[in-house]
Amino acid sequence: MFSYILKRLLYAIPIALSVTVLSFMLVYLAPGDPLNAIAPADAPADVIAALKSAYGLDKPVPVQYGMWLLRAVQGDLGTSIASGRQVVTEVMSAVSNTLLLAGVAGFIGVLFGCVLGALAGYWHGGWIDRIATFLSVIGVSVPHYWLGLVLTIIFSIWLGWFPAMGAGPGGSSEWLWDYEHIRHLILPALTLAVIPMGIITRTVRALVADMLEQEFVIALRARGLSNRAIFRHIAKNTAPTVLAVAGLQIGYLMGGSILVETVFAWPGTGFLLNTAIFQRDMPLLQGTILVLCMFFVGLNLIVDILQPLLDPRMGR
Amino acid sequence: MALDKWVARWLMVVPVALALHSGVHAETVARYGISMADIPLTTGQPDRGAGAYQFTGHTIYDPLIAWEANIGTRPGKLIPGLATEWKVDPKDQKKWLFTLRKGVKFHDGSDFKADAVVWNLDKVLNDKSPQFDAKQSAQVRPRIPSIVSYRKVNDNTVEITTKEVDALFPYQLPWFLISSPAQWEKVGRDWNKFASQASGTGPFKLDKLVPRERAELVKNAGYWDKSRLAQTDRVILLPIPDALTRANALLNGQVDIIETPPPDVLPQLKSSGFKLVTNVTPHVWPYHFSTQPGSPWTDIRVRKAANLAVDRSGIVALMNGLAVPAYGQLDPTSPWFGKPTFKIKYDLAAARALMAQAGYSPSKPLKAKIVIAQGGTGQMLSLPMNEYIQQSLAEIGIQVQFEVVELETLYLHWRSGAKGDINAGKGITAINLGYVTADPFYALTRFADSRYVAPNGVNWGGWSNPKVDAELDQIRTTFDVKTQDKLLAQVHQAMVDDALMLWVVHDVNPHVISPKVKGFIQAQHWFQDLTTIRM
Numbered sequence: 001m002f003s004y005i006l007k008r009l010l011y012a013i014p015i016a017l018s019v020t021v022l023s024f025m026l027v028y029l030a031p032g033d034p035l036n037a038i039a040p041a042d043a044p045a046d047v048i049a050a051l052k053s054a055y056g057l058d059k060p061v062p063v064q065y066g067m068w069l070l071r072a073v074q075g076d077l078g079t080s081i082a083s084g085r086q087v088v089t090e091v092m093s094a095v096s097n098t099l100l101l102a103g104v105a106g107f108i109g110v111l112f113g114c115v116l117g118a119l120a121g122y123w124h125g126g127w128i129d130r131i132a133t134f135l136s137v138i139g140v141s142v143p144h145y146w147l148g149l150v151l152t153i154i155f156s157i158w159l160g161w162f163p164a165m166g167a168g169p170g171g172s173s174e175w176l177w178d179y180e181h182i183r184h185l186i187l188p189a190l191t192l193a194v195i196p197m198g199i200i201t202r203t204v205r206a207l208v209a210d211m212l213e214q215e216f217v218i219a220l221r222a223r224g225l226s227n228r229a230i231f232r233h234i235a236k237n238t239a240p241t242v243l244a245v246a247g248l249q250i251g252y253l254m255g256g257s258i259l260v261e262t263v264f265a266w267p268g269t270g271f272l273l274n275t276a277i278f279q280r281d282m283p284l285l286q287g288t289i290l291v292l293c294m295f296f297v298g299l300n301l302i303v304d305i306l307q308p309l310l311d312p313r314m315g316r
Numbered sequence: 317m318a319l320d321k322w323v324a325r326w327l328m329v330v331p332v333a334l335a336l337h338s339g340v341h342a343e344t345v346a347r348y349g350i351s352m353a354d355i356p357l358t359t360g361q362p363d364r365g366a367g368a369y370q371f372t373g374h375t376i377y378d379p380l381i382a383w384e385a386n387i388g389t390r391p392g393k394l395i396p397g398l399a400t401e402w403k404v405d406p407k408d409q410k411k412w413l414f415t416l417r418k419g420v421k422f423h424d425g426s427d428f429k430a431d432a433v434v435w436n437l438d439k440v441l442n443d444k445s446p447q448f449d450a451k452q453s454a455q456v457r458p459r460i461p462s463i464v465s466y467r468k469v470n471d472n473t474v475e476i477t478t479k480e481v482d483a484l485f486p487y488q489l490p491w492f493l494i495s496s497p498a499q500w501e502k503v504g505r506d507w508n509k510f511a512s513q514a515s516g517t518g519p520f521k522l523d524k525l526v527p528r529e530r531a532e533l534v535k536n537a538g539y540w541d542k543s544r545l546a547q548t549d550r551v552i553l554l555p556i557p558d559a560l561t562r563a564n565a566l567l568n569g570q571v572d573i574i575e576t577p578p579p580d581v582l583p584q585l586k587s588s589g590f591k592l593v594t595n596v597t598p599h600v601w602p603y604h605f606s607t608q609p610g611s612p613w614t615d616i617r618v619r620k621a622a623n624l625a626v627d628r629s630g631i632v633a634l635m636n637g638l639a640v641p642a643y644g645q646l647d648p649t650s651p652w653f654g655k656p657t658f659k660i661k662y663d664l665a666a667a668r669a670l671m672a673q674a675g676y677s678p679s680k681p682l683k684a685k686i687v688i689a690q691g692g693t694g695q696m697l698s699l700p701m702n703e704y705i706q707q708s709l710a711e712i713g714i715q716v717q718f719e720v721v722e723l724e725t726l727y728l729h730w731r732s733g734a735k736g737d738i739n740a741g742k743g744i745t746a747i748n749l750g751y752v753t754a755d756p757f758y759a760l761t762r763f764a765d766s767r768y769v770a771p772n773g774v775n776w777g778g779w780s781n782p783k784v785d786a787e788l789d790q791i792r793t794t795f796d797v798k799t800q801d802k803l804l805a806q807v808h809q810a811m812v813d814d815a816l817m818l819w820v821v822h823d824v825n826p827h828v829i830s831p832k833v834k835g836f837i838q839a840q841h842w843f844q845d846l847t848t849i850r851m
Contacts, residue, residue, distance in 0.1 A: 038363065039454045041727040042762070042774045047457055050443070054450045082363065083354065084451050084508055085527060093527075149560065157567045164564035165556060171529040265556045265565075267529050274557070275353040275528065278692075280724050 001308065008304045015297055020072065023289035024065050027282050034282040038081050055081060057282075068286065077287035082279050087287035090272065095254075095291060097172045098261075098268030102253035104189040109196030109253075110246050116197070117204025118231075124209040132201055139198025145259035148191040152263070155187060162187050165265035172267050188264040192257060196249035203245045207238040240311045247303035251296045343549040344851040346833065349571040351693075353557040355531040358514045358522055359507050360495035361440065361452040365693060366752050366842035367575075367825075369491075371553050375533055375846055376423075377493035377516030380414055380433065380474075381486050385845040386544065388595050388837045391650060394486055398428060398494060398517065399474075402486060404795055409481040410464075414474045420540045423515040426498035430468040435497045437466045437476075447500060449507045459491035483795045487755040490843065519546050519847045530554050533846075547835055547850040563828070566590060572830040572851070579636035579697070585828050594824035595838040596640065596647045598754040601696055602817040603686060603705070603746045604763075606734030606777040611745040612682050613777070617674040618714070619815035623660050624667035625712045626705055631821050634700060638826045642819035644812040645751075646759055649840075654805030656812035660819060667712045681715040686746040687739065692723030694750030696823060702748060705820065719744055733770020734777050747776055750823070754842055756800075760807050761788055763816065777816070784810045 027034075035043075035051050052058040056067070071078060077087035113136075120132035156164040161183075168174070168181035175181055211217060211234045220230050254269075261270035269292060276285040348371075356368035360377055374385070382397035398417050405411035420428040438445035440453040441463060462478040462485050469475050478485050499515035500507070514522040517540065520533035531553045535546035554571060556562040559578040565571045567588060577585060577592075586592060603622070605613035613619050628641035643660045646653050668677070676682040691698045699720075706716045719742060721729070730749055732738045739747075753759035762768050765788050766780035784807055791803045811817075829836050835850035 035454075038451055040365070040458050041730060043454065043458045044461070044773070045771055047454060051450065051454055083357070083527060084511070086508075090527070152561075152564050157564060160568065163570055164568040165561050165570060166554065166565075167529065171526040173526050173529075262558050263561055265554075265558070265561055271353075271528065278353065278724075 004308060005305055008301055012297055012301050016294065019293040019297065020069055020290060021065070023286050023293060024068060025061075026289065027280075027285045028061060030277075030280070034081060034280045072287075072290065077290070078283035080276075080281055080284040082275075082281045082284070087283050090284060091269070091288050091291045093172070094267060094269045094272040094288070095295075097167060097266065098254060098270065100175070101185065101188055101192065101261075101266060101268055102250065104185055105192035106196060106246075106250040106253050108189060108193035109249065110200055112193070113197045113200025113246075114204055114242065117201040118208055120201065120205040121208025121212065124205075124212070129205070132205065136198040136201035136205075139194040139201070141198075142194065143259075144191060144195070144257055145263050147194060148188070148260050148263040151187050151191060167267055188260055188266050191260050191264075192253060196246070196253065199249060200242065200246060204238065204242055207241055208234060211237055236310070240307045243306060243310065244303055247299055251299045254292065254295050254299065345550045345552060346548045346573065346849050346851055347552045347554060347571040348846075349554050349556045349562040349565050349574040351557060351559070351562065351576045352555050354528045354555055355525060355553060357451060357455070358511045358525060358531065359449065359452055360436070360493050360514075360516065361455040361491075363451070363455050366754060367693075369842065370844035370846060372514075372522075372531065373493055374490075374518065374843060375520040375551070376514050376518045376522055377495065378518050379490045379493050380416075381489040383490040383841060383843045385839040385841055385843045386837055386848050388839055391596075391840045392843075394490070397490070398433075404483075405475075409793070409795075410478050412476045412478070412485060413469070414476065416472045416474065417540060418472060420517050421538065422496035422499065422517055423521045423536065424496050424499040424502065426496055426515075428494070428517055429471045430474045431471075432494060432497055433474045434466060434468050436492070436494045437463070439495070440492070446505065447497070451507070456492055460488045462488060481793050483792055483800060484756050484761075487757065519544050520551065523550070528555060544845070544847045546847045551846055551849065566828060566830065569830075572833050573827060573836065573849070575825070575827050577826060577828045579638050582636050582638075582828075589831050590828050591831065593827045593829060593836060593838050594638065596649055596840045597823045597825040598646075598752060598759065598841060599694065599750055599823040599825070600642050600645055600753055600817075600819055601639075601694075601701070601748075601750050601821050601823065602642070602645075602819045603748050604776045604817050605815075606739070606745045607779050607816075608734050608740070608745075608777065610740075611734065611777075612684050613745055615674050616815060617670040618676070618682065619818070620658060621667040621670035621674070621712055622709060622714060622818045623658075623815050624663045624670070625714070626708045626818070626820060627662040628821060629662070631701055631704060634704060635697060635821070638824055639696065639821040640824055642822050644808060644819055645763070645817070646753055646808055647822055650759075650808075651801045652756065652759065652804040652808050654809035654812075656809045658813045658815060660812070664711065671713045676713040678711065678713045681710070681713045683715045683717065684745050685717045685719060685743045686748060687719040687721060687726060687729050687742075687744045688748040689723040689726040690720050692726075694752070694823070695723060695748075696750065696821070698748070701820070705818075730774060730776060731770065733775075736770065746818075752842060756791070756804050760804060760811070764788065764807055764811055779814070779816050781810060781814065 035048055039047055039051055056064060080087055080090055116132040120129040123129055152164050155161045163184050166184055168184045217230060220233060258270040258274045261268045262274050269288060273288050276288060350371060352364050356362035356364045356372045358372045362368035362373045379397045380399040382395050384392035384395045399414040400417050401415040403413055416430055422428060439447045439449055440456050442448060462482045463476055464479045465477045467475050496515035500510055503509040503513055512525045519536050519539045521536050523534040524532040533551045535549050539545055556565060559576060562574040563577050563581040566574050605619055607614055632639050644656060688702050689695050689698050702718060709716050726749060729738055729747055762774050764784050766785050768775040769778045770776055787803050787807050791800055794800050794803060832851055835848045837848045
C-alpha cells in the first residue's frame, strides 16, 4: 500500500511540472497584448515599452517561465497586471468562494445522483428508471448558463424567492451561514449540480443494474440475506467507480464555471478567469490556471489513494 | 382611563416620538450595477477607460480643472476644480499658472496645497520619484501628453510647462486626479494598501472595497463645493459584467441603477416601471478608412458612397433605440460640428451613382477587407451591426469581407496603423472601433493631424490634409475659446467633407433606473456626476 501511494505521489510530480509549462505557455498562444490590461488602447509606444520593461515582459519567454516557476514554488504567483494585487490573494479568495459553491453543488449532485442512480438500477426498466434516466439525460444535456437564466427568471424575477446575483449582503468577505447568505447560494448551486447529478445517476444506475445480475448477488440472495445487507455489498462494490467519477466531477466544479459564475456574478474562480482572459492579465491567468490544475491533480491523487482503501485489489 | 388623561398622555408622547424620529436619519443607499468585471482602480487614476471616471475617479478625487457633468440638456464645459483659475503666461505661452483653491482638505484631514499637485504629477510622470505608480502612470500619461515640466510657485500656485504652445491643454486636465500624499505615507507608501484606504478631496469617500464585488462610497459632508454635496449617503458599486444579469438584478430589486441594459430586455424593464435614461454621448461607431496607396478607400467617391448607403435608422432600430444616427465624427449638437457641405444621409441612388463614377457596381463589385471585433466595450452590437452594414454596402457594389478578432487584438491592429504588417499584410483597409470623442484631442486632433499617423498616434488610415494641419496648428496657439471652437468646427467640417470615415451611430450610454431613484442626470459625456442621485 505504501509503495502504491509513493508511486502515485511520484507520478504527480511530472504531471504538476507539465501543468506549470502548459499554464504558462497557453496564455502566450492567445492573441492580444497583456499590456491592454493596464494601458489605454491608444497608449504611445514609449509608454508600452516602459511597461513591458517594468513587468519583465521584454525578456525571452523561457526566462520569464523560469523566473515565474522559481517564484511559484515559493508560493509567490506574482502580481496582477490589471489590479496590482497579489495573484495568490486574488486566487485564494476566488477559490474559497468557488469551494463554497462547488461544495454545495457537489453535495447535491452526488447525493441525488447516487439516490436516483441506485433507485433506477434497482428497478431497472421500471417507471422509476425511466424518470431517473430522463432527469439524468436532461442534466447532462442542458447548457449551464441557459438553465441558470431560466432558474433566475422563475425563482428570482417571477417568484422573488431568491436573489438574482452576488454572494450576499456585504459581499463574499462577509459570508455567514445564515438565511440571507444561503439564499444567494441556492440558484447557482442548483445550476451547477445538474451535470454531476446526471453523470453520477447514469454511472450508479449502470453499476447497480449490472451488479444485481452478478453471481455473488445471486449467492447472497440464496444465503437469505436481507435486501439491506445485499445493498451494503453492492454499495461497497460500486463505491470505487462512483468515487472516481464523483472526484472528477467535483474537480470540474472546483475549477468553477465561467458561465455560471458570470451569470450569477458569483466571485469565484470562473468569474476571475473570465476577467483575466478578457483583460489578458497574464500573471492572474497563469496563477489561476496553475492553482486550479493543482487542485485537480491533488483531487485525483486523493481519489487514487482512497480507491485501494475501498477495494484492496487496486492497491496490488 | 379618563379621555382627557389619555389625550394628555398622547400629546406628551407624540412630540417626543417625532423629535426622536427627526434625530434618527435613515441612511439613503443607491446600489449601482456597473458593466465592468472589477471595480476600477481606486488609487487616483482609474483604469478601464473613460467610463470608469464616474465611479472611482471624480467621486473620490478632484482634478485641477473639472468637467461640468451635472447637466444633461447641453454639452458640459471646463469648470474650476481644485484650481480656481488658470491662465497662460503671456511672455511664454508654454507656461500655465494654476491658482489653487484654498481651504480644501483631503479625506484624511491633510491640507491640499501646491506640494500635493507637484507630488501627484511626479506620481505619474517621474519614474524616479518614490511615489511613482506604473499603473496610474499608464492610465493618465497618454491623456496628458503636453506636460513637460512643473513646479510649485507658492503654496497656492503651480506652474505647468507644455512641450509646445498648446491652447487645448486645459482639456487634458480633467483626466488628472489628485490623491493624498499624507495618506500614502500613512499606509506605508504602498499603493495597494492605498487602494482600499483611498483619500482624495472628492464628494465621496471610499468606505469599503471588495475586489471584483463592490465598492462602497459614502458622502463627504465636508466637501468644498457645497453645490455638489452628494444627495445620497451611500453609493454601492456592484460589478455585474453580464448585461442580462444586470437587468435581472434590477428587476429583482438588488440594484437601483444599471448601465448598458441589454436591448432585448428594454420592453420588459419599461413595462415593469423602470425608466430608461439616455443622452447624446461623445462616442462614435465608425469604419475608419485607410487612405494609403492601394486601399480601395483612397477614392473619395467610394468613401462618400459608403456613407450614403447605410440606413442608420435601421441600425438604431436594431439597437432598440439605444443609439442615434451619426452625421459625422461628432453629434450635430456639438459646438465643434460646424457646417459640412457633405450631408450624410441614406441615399441609395446617390451612393450607386458615385460608385458608378468610380467604376463599380453590384455586378462589378469593389472588394474590401475590414477588421472588426466580435464584441466588447464601446463596440455596441458589433456582429449584427457589421452584418447590417455588409448588406447595405453590397447593395451599392462594395463587397466587404470581415476579419473578426477579439477586442484586445483589434487594439493591436489599431495601434499598428493601416501601413503596419498586421493590417497591410492581410489586405485590411478599414477598421471598426468605437471611438471616444470627449474633447478636441480625442474627437479630432488624433485622427486628423498628420503628425499622429501611426505609430506616432492613432491617425490609423494615414489621412493627411495640409489645410487641416495648419488649422490644428492655429488652434494650438489660439487661447480664445470661441475662436478655438470655430477652428475646431472647421477641422470637423473638413473631416466630414472628405468622408474620412464611414460614420454610423453614436452611443447614448443607456441607463435604466428604478422609480425610487430621483435626480439622476445623464451628462453628454463619459464623465457623470453621481452626487445628483437622490433616493
